[in-house]
Amino acid sequence: MLGGVVISARDWFWVAGLFLAGFVALLAWGYRHGPLESGVRRACVALRILGVLSLLGCLLEPMATRSRARPGANLLAILADNSAGMQVRDRAESLTRAEVQARLLADGPGGWGDALEENFQVRRYFFDARLHSTRD
Numbered sequence: 138m139l140g141g142v143v144i145s146a147r148d149w150f151w152v153a154g155l156f157l158a159g160f161v162a163l164l165a166w167g168y169r170h171g172p173l174e175s176g177v178r179r180a181c182v183a184l185r186i187l188g189v190l191s192l193l194g195c196l197l198e199p200m201a202t203r204s205r206a207r208p209g210a211n212l213l214a215i216l217a218d219n220s221a222g223m224q225v226r227d228r229a230e231s232l233t234r235a236e237v238q239a240r241l242l243a244d245g246p247g248g249w250g251d252a253l254e255e256n257f258q259v260r261r262y263f264f265d266a267r268l269h270s271t272r273d
Contacts, residue, residue, distance in 0.1 A: 140202055141201075141202050142201055145200050147197075149196055152196075153196055156189075157190070160189050161186065164185060164186070165182075211256060211257045211258055213253060213257040213258065213260070214262060215260070215261045215262070216262050216263070216264060217238060217242060217261075217262070217263040217271075218238065218265075219235075219263040220264070220265040220266075222234070223238065
């Protein structure tokens with residue numbers, strides 16, 4: 138599923154920008170002639186800006202979004218014939234139709250059934266005279 142980030146408090150974006158600009162200006166003025174070495178001074182400024190950016194990020198209320206299918210929009214039905222005609226053995230075949238079908242529908246871990254269930258709500262049925270729900 139694809140996702141993204143949405144800023145829900147867009148009205149506060151300009152307030153956060155003004156606050157950040159003022160904060161950076163005050164930091165530059167305050168650390169201009171400090172007693173610390175220039176490397177330590179730069180590290181302190183960077184850490185303070187990072188802290189204020191994280192607080193301003195909370196003010197803007199970012200929200201993670203993810204697209205999802207509506208319930209019932211992606212239903213997939215798998216129907217398997219279970220009638221008496223499936224016990225017939227075709228010419229030049231060593232297996233009955235039911236055995237051939239069982240091999241085709243066999244699903245192990247990580248198989249085609251798992252791949253389908255990632256994108257669809259899978260319902261499994263077998264039918265003969267009536268329709269029956271099944272798990273396998």
